[in-house]
Amino acid sequence: xxxxxxxxxxxxxxxxxxxxxxxxxxxxxxxxxxxxxxxxxxxxxxxxxxxxxxxxxxxxxxxxxxxxxxxxxxxxxxxxxxxxxxxxxxxxxxxxxxxxxxxxxxxxxxxxxxxxxxxxxxxxxxxxxxxxxxxxxxxxxxxxxxxxxxxxxxxxxxxxxxxxxxx
Amino acid sequence: xxxxxxxxxxxxxxxxxxxxxxxxxxxxxxxxxxxxxxxxxxxxxxxxxxxxxxxxxxxxxxxxxxxxxxxxxxxxxxxxxxxxxxxxxxxxxxxxxxxxxxxxxxxxxxxxxxxxxxxxxxxxxxxxxxxxxxxxxxxxxxxxxxxxxxxxxxxxxxxxxxxxxxx
DNA sequence: AAAAACTTTCATATATTATTGAAACTTTAA
DNA sequence: TTAAAGTTTCAATAATATATGAAAGTTTTT
Numbered sequence: 001x002x003x004x005x006x007x008x009x010x011x012x013x014x015x016x017x018x019x020x021x022x023x024x025x026x027x028x029x030x031x032x033x034x035x036x037x038x039x040x041x042x043x044x045x046x047x048x049x050x051x052x053x054x055x056x057x058x059x060x061x062x063x064x065x066x067x068x069x070x071x072x073x074x075x076x077x078x079x080x081x082x083x084x085x086x087x088x089x090x091x092x093x094x095x096x097x098x099x100x101x102x103x104x105x106x107x108x109x110x111x112x113x114x115x116x117x118x119x120x121x122x123x124x125x126x127x128x129x130x131x132x133x134x135x136x137x138x139x140x141x142x143x144x145x146x147x148x149x150x151x152x153x154x155x156x157x158x159x160x161x162x163x164x165x166x167x
Numbered sequence: 168x169x170x171x172x173x174x175x176x177x178x179x180x181x182x183x184x185x186x187x188x189x190x191x192x193x194x195x196x197x198x199x200x201x202x203x204x205x206x207x208x209x210x211x212x213x214x215x216x217x218x219x220x221x222x223x224x225x226x227x228x229x230x231x232x233x234x235x236x237x238x239x240x241x242x243x244x245x246x247x248x249x250x251x252x253x254x255x256x257x258x259x260x261x262x263x264x265x266x267x268x269x270x271x272x273x274x275x276x277x278x279x280x281x282x283x284x285x286x287x288x289x290x291x292x293x294x295x296x297x298x299x300x301x302x303x304x305x306x307x308x309x310x311x312x313x314x315x316x317x318x319x320x321x322x323x324x325x326x327x328x329x330x331x332x333x334x
Numbered sequence: 335a336a337a338a339a340c341t342t343t344c345a346t347a348t349a350t351t352a353t354t355g356a357a358a359c360t361t362t363a364a
Numbered sequence: 365t366t367a368a369a370g371t372t373t374c375a376a377t378a379a380t381a382t383a384t385g386a387a388a389g390t391t392t393t394t
Contacts, residue, residue, distance in 0.1 A: 005285070022187045058371065115168075115173045248340085
């Protein structure tokens with residue numbers, strides 16, 4: 001396999017993984033491209049490399065910046081903006097975990113809480129519903145706490161966690 | 168809020184959460200519906216409750232059975248098949264984690280491994296690429312190991328893990 | 335063996351999501 | 365102040381993922 005080919009396959013695979021986990025393909029690809037680039041890239045270069053339109057590049061770069069995992073860089077004497085990715089894989093994963101918790105898990109918890117306060121109703125269905133939504137609430141909220149504990153370790157959190165779990 | 172309304176909102180929210188995490192909405196909803204139903208449900212009942220077609224119900228039920236989180240149940244003297252969900256939230260989450268690892272994480276690891284074996288090339292780009300794909304490989308594989316360790320505990324794995332992390 | 339009761343399949347339709355590209359906007363330099 | 369260089373927005377379009385429903389397939393009952 002040639003380098004160019006390997007790079008291509010990596011970008012494709014990473015994009016596919018992204019979409020399976022609710023991150024849009026292009027966003028995942030731009031991020032992957034920036035990760036493996038020794039130098040920061042301009043929007044033009046990104047468009048060229050991934051064969052995407054200006055609008056698409058612009059929107060997804062903004063998304064990545066919102067997630068806090070890509071930065072703008074201004075080169076002295078240059079008008080154009082350059083983009084670079086957070087280089088530390090651990091910190092990247094930590095940021096994603098924190099953001100997804102904030103954006104998705106916590107809103108879900110709020111709904112699960114809400115939904116148990118329906119008007120008195122003693123039917124079998126209602127009882128079961130109360131019970132299961134409570135169980136789900138407990139589970140999700142414990143999982144969220146766990147994620148928080150794991151990611152609160154500043155460095156090498158995955159490794160540290162495995163160590164602790166070795167018992 | 169009335170019970171019916173609460174139930175409705177729960178099914179909607181759970182469906183939305185599913186799609187954000189790469190599980191199709193209907194599949195998530197059928198599962199949620201079965202979770203909160205005191206009795207197992209026939210396909211007709213599911214179609215009725217979620218307002219979906221027979222084909223849709225059939226395919227997604229099969230998907231859920233493939234994931235190992237929904238079972239068919241035959242009632243004595245009845246022709247029709249009934250469906251029920253795994254009732255234990257912990258075991259549910261464990262099964263999902265195991266399946267997603269098998270279906271998505273492990274194939275990705277294989278590609279990451281492959282992709283580093285490109286023909287000799289000492290360019291700066293190629294060096295950086297080797298380095299980052301290696302880092303990603305290490306991270307993903309450690310994360311997968313961690314997930315495995317966590318979910319290998321048969322019961323209450325989230326709680327147990329939090330305990331261990333309390334240091 | 336054929337009708338009845340039910341399930342599955344799959345080509346087509348629909349809905350959702352992502353992408354494009356041209357116009358509008360912003361900033362800098364001449 | 366206006367042209368040039370660059371960025372953002374967003375309505376239109378394309379691509380993708382999901383859902384439908386009728387036909388084909390099963391299994392059971394008569």
